[in-house]
Amino acid sequence: MAILWCEEMSRQDQKRNKVTLLDVAKHADVSRATASLVVRKSPLVGTETRQRVEAAMRELGYVYNMGAARLRAERSHTIGVVVPNLTNPFFAELLGGMEASVGAAGLVMIIANSGDGPSRQAAVLQRLREHGVDGIILCPAAGTTDELASQASGWKLPLVQALRHVTDELDYAGADYVAGMEEAVDYLVSLGHRTICFAVHGPIHSAYRERVQGFRDAMKRSGLQPELVIRVPDRVDQIAQEADAVFAQGKAPTAVICFxxxxxxxxxxxxxxxxxxxxxxxxxxxxxxxxxxxAMRPRLTSVSTAPNEIGRRAAALLLDRIARPALPPRRWINPTRLHIRDSCSPLSSS
Amino acid sequence: MAILWCEEMSRQDQKRNKVTLLDVAKHADVSRATASLVVRKSPLVGTETRQRVEAAMRELGYVYNMGAARLRAERSHTIGVVVPNLTNPFFAELLGGMEASVGAAGLVMIIANSGDGPSRQAAVLQRLREHGVDGIILCPAAGTTDELASQASGWKLPLVQALRHVTDELDYAGADYVAGMEEAVDYLVSLGHRTICFAVHGPIHSAYRERVQGFRDAMKRSGLQPELVIRVPDRVDQIAQEADAVFAQGKAPTAVICFxxxxxxxxxxxxxxxxxxxxxxxxxxxxxxxxxxxAMRPRLTSVSTAPNEIGRRAAALLLDRIARPALPPRRWINPTRLHIRDSCSPLSSS
DNA sequence: CCTGGATTTTAGATCGATCTAACGGCGTTA
DNA sequence: TAACGCCGTTAGATCGATCTAAAATCCAGG
Structure with missing residues (x-):
């Protein structure tokens, strides 16, 4: 008896006194299978039985073991999110939106950082695959090629692109960068500006190209010089130092649109x-x-892209695709809106 | 023959053609156990055998199944991170630092949002537990009580507090808010300021209290009025609107320290x-x-708390504790540094 | 040639859930 | 009365890895 007790204690210790579904089932005097149906809220189980099992779960302090469930059921209730960079507040907003959607659906997010490089991105994608995520939201690192589509389909893993896209064969949630940029240009033109510069920075990807394209298209449409695109440094203090770059090419601009x-x-x-x-x-x-x-003074007129909303939509797209993998690829382009504040004024004297 | 083939295909389809360790083992002509030793880089296996197995893994495109491994081995290679709010750039930096440490150790992070409320926090902690995380980094929501310690020990789950703390029984990584605040006050005093206001906002927690305490201590030490603590709104545009609040109490301050x-x-x-x-x-x-x-003009003098570094340290603390759960509770208080720029000047006329 | 010890490899049980197929009880219908 | 369907429940196989304990292999020394 004493020996038996010791053995039981050491087993408990070894297992960190984990309560399993079998313990719950025994305690409620039903089978493991029935208890399983209860935790999954199946309608197949009778009301009285259900209550008995739920009471047993509460009494024993049972916690569901997703890992074991996943092994059998091929659902991990986990999705992977890959962004190029955690520290950028823009991505933080994006993540916030995703978390809202994903959390509401009862899933959790594993986040990973690609460092905006394809090799590190490949490594983290592999890692997410090993963790058995049900799907992935990826903001493709600069330099990602469109073979991403074939990879993803080979992996049979739902994948949606967010903010940037490298292929039409996968879902995509982003903003209408082209229209946003055109709206910005048109607004400045309506104020009388004729020499407008576009200040860009960072790695080159679809969102970058679309903004440049929107700028050039709108400038051409207004009969203006579309080539005044200037690169500035990445860090904010260096941008300030080298602000003169904006005036270095040809005629000095009277207005600057920023990346x-x-x-x-x-x-x-x-x-x-x-x-x-x-x-x-x-x-x-x-x-x-x-x-x-x-908070800037004067307040900054800016094109709103609503990263929070894009995050929410990307998550929704992914959840849909997990539910119906055969759906044709979809895209959700968030409309942008020019939020006019105080940083622009009509061109009076030239 | 044809029927067999069909059956095989449908099995493949059903299983999403997953390659298991058994497949690898067969292909390399060894046992499952040996293959398992190879993936885990055990030194027990011979060089030639190892290479054969590794080749098989590559040829078959094997991906490790963490879920299955966790079930047996009680390690999920996953940690949970709970923050009050994803969108705040400060937390984004914190997450960035964590990701660096955690990723380097080969683990992944599940992030969850407590919304800075204890009930939602309880729900996400439960969720993380179900997912079998190896440990948790928690920035305790406002209103979290010190029973957190007993909960965590009951769960037998390593848990470290970040940025805020509610108990001494658990690890903690944060910044030296008291010293940082004192340094700020002393600096202003050295410039001749005598009426100094502390503008605070947001929910009340340990980091909040420590900052207030640091302010009051330093003010008292200099023989100045320590009660000039003013609450301002949460959103930046409302703060601007109600900036007058700073002058509403007693004598108008010549300097303001911000939360x-x-x-x-x-x-x-x-x-x-x-x-x-x-x-x-x-x-x-x-x-x-x-x-x-x-980027502010004039550049803002500010007390640097290095959230990135705190994140890194919190992760290190957690990894340590996972390795040795019996360690006594430790704390890592990041030194702060007053980063002097251009937003303060000596008090000339009064 | 046998023995002992170190090194490699393996069969089989196991983790905690889900799934399949079947079972007993009950009311209905032929 | 037998056959049938429905409902709630269940035993047993199963997912893909790890762990344990033992077996196979090799080599040196007596």
């Missing part, structure tokens, strides 16, 4: 340092409309 | 709107020193 709000922030600081007053000496438009746009 | 950089941003905008020039009419100090501090 994102970070560039706008940097240029605003740089212009300030040079004694240029934004909204009077030069007009400035940002892109993304993150929270800080409201 | 974080977001408050500093809002107040800076509000002061600008009222024609006050920062660094001349009023001095301003931020807290956290996130990227934007450098």
């Amino acid at each position: 994102n709000d970070l560039v706008a922030h940097g240029l605003a600081a740089g212009f300030y340092d040079r004694g240029l007053k934004i909204g009077r000496d030069i007009s400035l438009i940002g892109f993304d409309d993150v929270a800080d746009a409201e | 974080n950089d977001l408050v500093a941003h809002g107040l800076a905008a509000g002061f600008y709107d009222r024609g006050l020039k920062i660094g001349r009419d009023i001095s301003l100090i931020g807290f956290d020193d996130v990227a934007d501090a450098e």
